[in-house]
Amino acid sequence: MLHHLIRKLEHFTRLSDDDKAVLQGLSRTVRLLEPGADIIREGDSPEHVNLFLDGWASRYKQLEDGRRQIMSFFVPGDLCDLHVFILREMDHAIAAITPVRLVQVPREVLLGLMDRHPRITRALWWETLVNAAIQREWTVNLGRRTALERLAHLFCELFIRLRAIGLTDGNTCAFPITQLELADATGLTSVHVNRTLKEMRAAGLIILKGRQLTVPDLAALRKAALFNPNYLHLERDGAHLSANA
Amino acid sequence: MLHHLIRKLEHFTRLSDDDKAVLQGLSRTVRLLEPGADIIREGDSPEHVNLFLDGWASRYKQLEDGRRQIMSFFVPGDLCDLHVFILREMDHAIAAITPVRLVQVPREVLLGLMDRHPRITRALWWETLVNAAIQREWTVNLGRRTALERLAHLFCELFIRLRAIGLTDGNTCAFPITQLELADATGLTSVHVNRTLKEMRAAGLIILKGRQLTVPDLAALRKAALFNPNYLHLERDGAHLSANA
DNA sequence: CGCACGATTGATTAGGGTCAATAATGGTGG
DNA sequence: CCACCATTATTGACCCTAATCAATCGTGCG
Secondary structure, eight states: OOHHHHHHHTTTSOOOHHHHHHHHTTOOSEEEEOTTOEEEOTTOOOOEEEEEEESOEEEEEEOTTSOEEEEEEEOTTOBOOTTGGGSSSOSSEEEESSOEEEEEEEHHHHHHHHHHOHHHHHHHHHHHHHHHHHHHHHHHHHHHOOHHHHHHHHHHHHHHHHHHTTOEETTEEEOOOOHHHHHHHHTSOHHHHHHHHHHHHHTTSOEEETTEEEOSOHHHHHHHHTOOGGGGOOSOGGGGSOSOO | OOHHHHHHHTTTSOOOHHHHHHHHTTOOSEEEEOTTOEEEOTTOOOOEEEEEEESOEEEEEEOTTSOEEEEEEEOTTOBOOTTGGGSSSOSSEEEESSOEEEEEEEHHHHHHHHHHOHHHHHHHHHHHHHHHHHHHHHHHHHHHOOHHHHHHHHHHHHHHHHHHTTOEETTEEEOOOOHHHHHHHHTSOHHHHHHHHHHHHHTTSOEEETTEEEOSOHHHHHHHHTOOGGGGOOSOGGGGSOSOO
16 A cells, blocks of 8 residues: 555665565555645644655645745655644645545654654655755746746656656656646746647657656756756665664 | 754743753864855765854755755754755755854764654754745745745745844844845846845835844835745744653 | 955846637536 | 536737846955
């Protein structure tokens, strides 16, 4: 059930069978959500950590006047912040984009696990640091890249993240994001996203239709995006640390 | 020596005298840096956690073609990510803006401290979560706010962060940031920052000169920025948690 | 005193936004 | 199976915010 998370964590460190069993054991209370449903709302009290098993979701904020910014996308195997339950209330919302299946890991369960399984703990911290790095890269994306570069960068990032958990098929992956959502994630309008996608298709950078993304030439897309994958810290970063607990 | 960090953490939870003494004990190897000096560079191996005692610094990334984005500002009492040393190499750089005094907390020292002092640990996690929230808010800032709103928001955030650690004097605080740096933080050009500052001064929103910022009417500035301070999670959030270890 | 860096201003351009209409798509119920 | 409705995608015309290019002016400081 948790193979996506496990597969992702193994990009950082090797996990023992016991580690994996412990992680599997997390999937007790599975929650199902329909597209568009709020998983958690601004102002809610976070009681547990959400672990996404299936489906896509977005983390977003809405300004008083309606302007909306998507701050991150969740895909299978993703985890919202490790210790959210420390905070009194959510400063943003998370909504399902597709049907979503997730586990709500209670505070005590997570803390207990981190007490007893240092290797998992370290891998989860890696996950947390990578998420922070992704958030920083989005800052760069919004602050210093052009419309085409922003979209290309987002496609690169998501394609590589999905590939890392085995959710790509050759150079194709699911991509259930509307142009309005792309706009809200890249700081553009949906009209301009549409025009930029047209340009990208004409340049042969992407094939995007029917909720599917195909990247005919990843190197070209990376170049167009000024994409440097170092911030994803894949490639078994943990190799420099002891393999023992 | 560490009063800024301690004062900040106390916005989240009450610390015992022992807790404070332990934190004070961190300031062993103090490092001094000149303005403009790199504290850590992209590609470097992070060996410890940096704790800023004095001075301002910026976390930034530079694209191949020279475009630069500042992703965050460090002020006294700030801490770079708790577990950076888990990663193999830095995906960004940190540079001193003013003369900087910082402590490099070695990995073992930090882990040991977290083992033995759960209340401090929880406070440090709060710090980490707040930093993540700030990074997300910057995403919103760059993605969905106008030039004036972005600058106003940045001024609000920094003023409130500084006030939280006692580094404001009435409605005035130090502000050693050049217009070029403001531009790199807000995704604008320095020319446009200059024009926007002029507009803000004319509107009576700020007084900015001689590396000093005065906010004559914080409510007005907040309004102009669409600033909602909830993401800073001040106001003793930890009150809902047990005061015992 | 002069030099560098930062601030300021003007003129012009361009990337992306706004407004508005139309065309596809896809799910639903009869 | 098909008509219908609601999203989502696409396109055109026009506008505006912020970028670019290029001087000039301050000012702290060695």
